Amino acid sequence: xxxxxxxxxxxxxxxxxxxxAFARIYDRYVISIYRFVLLKLPSKEDAEDLTSDTFLxxxxxxxxxxxxxxxxxxxxxxxxxxxxxxxRQRAANPSRTLAVTxxxxxxxxxxxxxxxxxxxxxxxxxxxxxxxxxxxxxxRLKDEYRDVIMLRLIDGLPFNIIGEILGKTTGxxxxxxxxxxxxxxxxxANNQ
Amino acid sequence: xxxxxxxxxxxxxxxERGINPDPAWLRSTRETLLMQVKNTMPSAETEAIRxxxxxxxxxxxxxxxxxxxxxxxxxxxxxxxxxGSIASVSAAENSIPGDTLYSVKLVTEQARLALASTKQxxxxxxxxxxxxxxxxxxxxxxxxxxxxxxxxxxxxxxxxRDLDTLKQQLADVQEGSSGSDVADIAKTVDKNAVEVVKxxxxxxxxxxxxxKEKVVAAQVQAADNGIKALEALVxxxxxxxxxxxxxxxxxxxxxxxxxxxxxxxxxxKALIGSSTSTRELTEDAQTSLNAxxxxxxxxxxxxxxxxxxxxxxKSFTAQxxxxxxxxxxxxxxxxxxxxxxxTASSTASAQPALSxxxxxxSGLPGSxxxxxxxxxxxxxxxxxxxxxx
Numbered sequence: 231x232x233x234x235x236x237x238x239x240x241x242x243x244x245x246x247x248x249x250x251a252f253a254r255i256y257d258r259y260v261i262s263i264y265r266f267v268l269l270k271l272p273s274k275e276d277a278e279d280l281t282s283d284t285f286l287x288x289x290x291x292x293x294x295x296x297x298x299x300x301x302x303x304x305x306x307x308x309x310x311x312x313x314x315x316x317x318r319q320r321a322a323n324p325s326r327t328l329a330v331t332x333x334x335x336x337x338x339x340x341x342x343x344x345x346x347x348x349x350x351x352x353x354x355x356x357x358x359x360x361x362x363x364x365x366x367x368x369x370r371l372k373d374e375y376r377d378v379i380m381l382r383l384i385d386g387l388p389f390n391i392i393g394e395i396l397g398k399t400t401g402x403x404x405x406x407x408x409x410x411x412x413x414x415x416x417x418x419a420n421n422q
Numbered sequence: 423x424x425x426x427x428x429x430x431x432x433x434x435x436x437x438e439r440g441i442n443p444d445p446a447w448l449r450s451t452r453e454t455l456l457m458q459v460k461n462t463m464p465s466a467e468t469e470a471i472r473x474x475x476x477x478x479x480x481x482x483x484x485x486x487x488x489x490x491x492x493x494x495x496x497x498x499x500x501x502x503x504x505x506g507s508i509a510s511v512s513a514a515e516n517s518i519p520g521d522t523l524y525s526v527k528l529v530t531e532q533a534r535l536a537l538a539s540t541k542q543x544x545x546x547x548x549x550x551x552x553x554x555x556x557x558x559x560x561x562x563x564x565x566x567x568x569x570x571x572x573x574x575x576x577x578x579x580x581x582x583r584d585l586d587t588l589k590q591q592l593a594d595v596q597e598g599s600s601g602s603d604v605a606d607i608a609k610t611v612d613k614n615a616v617e618v619v620k621x622x623x624x625x626x627x628x629x630x631x632x633x634k635e636k637v638v639a640a641q642v643q644a645a646d647n648g649i650k651a652l653e654a655l656v657x658x659x660x661x662x663x664x665x666x667x668x669x670x671x672x673x674x675x676x677x678x679x680x681x682x683x684x685x686x687x688x689x690x691k692a693l694i695g696s697s698t699s700t701r702e703l704t705e706d707a708q709t710s711l712n713a714x715x716x717x718x719x720x721x722x723x724x725x726x727x728x729x730x731x732x733x734x735x736k737s738f739t740a741q742x743x744x745x746x747x748x749x750x751x752x753x754x755x756x757x758x759x760x761x762x763x764x765t766a767s768s769t770a771s772a773q774p775a776l777s778x779x780x781x782x783x784s785g786l787p788g789s790x791x792x793x794x795x796x797x798x799x800x801x802x803x804x805x806x807x808x809x810x811x
Contacts, residue, residue: 249459256452264443282451289459353440360434367427383431
């Protein structure tokens with residue numbers, strides 16, 4: 231059903247140059263993309279920048295008339311690549327890293343005094359701590375397994391979307407997911 | 423261990439649900455994004471050109487890309503600066519007295535007046551604004567808003583002021599302009615006056631006595647404006663060299679004024695408890711009105727105008743008297759009997775007390791007589807004649 235709405239909106243954009251349709255897509259997915267990005271980056275500001283970049287890039291894809299299967303998958307794919315690029319750039323330019331981390335602790339809303347914002351920050355910190363715990367457990371998995379587990383369990387995406395994000399068929403993703411869960415079980419068993 | 427992991431994953435998903443982006447950021451990003459989207463959207467035309475000229479396509483794209491940055495910047499800045507003001511002003515356009523944005527509406531009107539270059543334009547604008555005041559009054563009366571009386575009284579005050587200015591403008595034009603200019607403006611004022619008086623007749627009955635008096639004062643002012651405009655029209659008409667005012671112009675204006683006076687007379691007759699003097703005044707007005715028709719038929723325009731002036735003045739004075747009496751009556755009924763003579767005397771005694779309590783009330787009859795060139799006796803004299811027998 232959601233897919234049908236997306237397809238209709240995509241059709242509106244392509245056939246009628248309907249900018250409002252793109253705004254609808256933004257409304258539908260901006261929060262989930264923002265959450266997806268926020269946990270993977272050090273600061274709120276970075277997450278905001280990356281999120282708006284993601285939607286802009288998505289628009290360019292649509293404009294360039296490339297084949298698009300599912301707009302939601304495309305958004306996640308772009309966001310995922312943007313996060314990877316972000317860390318790559320940081321690694322290539324260590325002087326910027328310092329500035330960024332410094333900025334992150336300074337400009338993020340911890341010090342801003344807004345109580346609702348502080349509550350948000352608390353949620354973010356806790357979520358990040360959880361994520362770190364999960365990552366600690368997942369790190370011994372193959373990259374392929376980890377991606378599928380994360381997208382399925384944490385971002386709660388359906389298999390066909392994960393398939394599009396990772397460039398696999400839906401059936402393949404399903405298989406990989408079950409193997410990944412089994413692998414997790416073996417790691418657990420070995421630990422104990 | 424394994425169960426532990428899934429527990430953490432579940433708690434993470436719960437926590438994620440608590441993380442929400444800043445709504446202000448969400449909105450601003452949406453706007454910028456939409457703007458960029460609209461900017462980069464190829465119109466059907468350019469798309470066709472691109473398809474026809476594939477060689478230029480890369481060049482076109484490059485030029486567009488260099489232009490895009492500054493264009494987006496200018497566009498977004500101007501949207502924020504202008505868009506904001508346009509949005510708030512258009513919101514203000516629908517405001518009524520007592521709203522926060524009402525002052526914005528009035529300031530916008532002042533700005534439009536200041537920007538009008540010719541006298542005709544200024545008068546037309548001012549006339550338009552008086553119609554707006556009337557519409558506001560109607561809105562206040564017909565919609566369930568808070569502080570109805572306060573808002574209505576404010577609107578009536580502003581309306582009276584605007585009508586005053588309109589009269590001033592007409593007088594200014596009459597002094598130093600050519601006949602056709604005067605005719606143009608006088609026609610506007612005349613039409614406006616009739617419209618205002620008629621519209622106010624519909625709304626005023628829904629209001630309390632106090633506010634109603636203010637509205638009637640505005641009506642009197644409007645009727646006076648109309649008569650002044652009519653006189654100006656007749657002056658121009660009398661000037662043999664000027665053809666900008668035709669017989670039919672004067673005729674239709676006279677008919678409109680006669681209708682206004684007739685409606686006022688009818689409204690006054692409908693008021694209960696009118697004293698004999700008021701009734702006489704109403705009859706006089708009616709007689710004058712009948713005379714007007716005869717005079718128009720005989721083509722005695724100047725006399726007809728004089729007569730209609732008389733009729734209008736009388737009809738409004740009668741109405742004001744009737745209003746005041748009904749107000750005094752409602753105040754006095756608890757103490758005095760309903761005998762006719764007693765009512766008249768109690769009205770007369772209530773009169774000074776009322777005018778002492780409220781400055782605006784005492785101003786009403788006086789202003790009417792002065793603007794109407796003394797065609798009708800002042801209220802106080804009619805009162806004494808009533809009590810004599």
